[in-house]
Amino acid sequence: MKNALKLKTFGVVAFLGTGLLLSGCKSAPELTQANALALIQAKYDQTPAVGVNIAVNDLGMRQGAEAKYWTRTTVYPNKIWADFTLTADGKKAIKLSSGGDVIQWRPETADDKQYALIVTTAVANHLKARDLEAVQDDAGGKGVSFTESVDLTGVPDALQNMAHNPGNKLSTKRQAEFVLDGGAWKLNSIQ
8 A cells, every 4th residue: 555655756856847847948930931031041142242243155245245335346267256345334234354455256167156255244142042842851950941042133134134035044943941949940060
């Protein structure tokens, strides 16, 4: 009888102790898609703004000439190569990786439609996060897939048209990882 009473008392104390222990533990706050998007975009907004790299192919060269961003200044004897000098409008709209103001157009053949060079918009913008998928539990935290896209706000229409030509990549699929830090979710990495 004494053992049964001790066993009941021990059971009640254990039950109450477990209840107190569990009630003292705080559960992690929910990480919603909206919260995840806000954390990712805050990271992008803290990163210095950059220009958008645009691959300019044969079509882009014609579009740039029509927009008066450059004029042909030299044609080489092979009739394939040419130099194009940036106009005043071109210097306001783009930067060349060479740092100069002359585009050296050097395709392999007259029919080479794959040749392209990279120009960078003079307008600098931050990347944008969009199209978040459902937040998933990961080992040690949470993760979410999303689309990272360039922002063409303020970029002249002619350059926006060139940016949408084949060969340009304006968005990338990324994965963001979040960890719990001091009771709040924190962006840990973007891959």
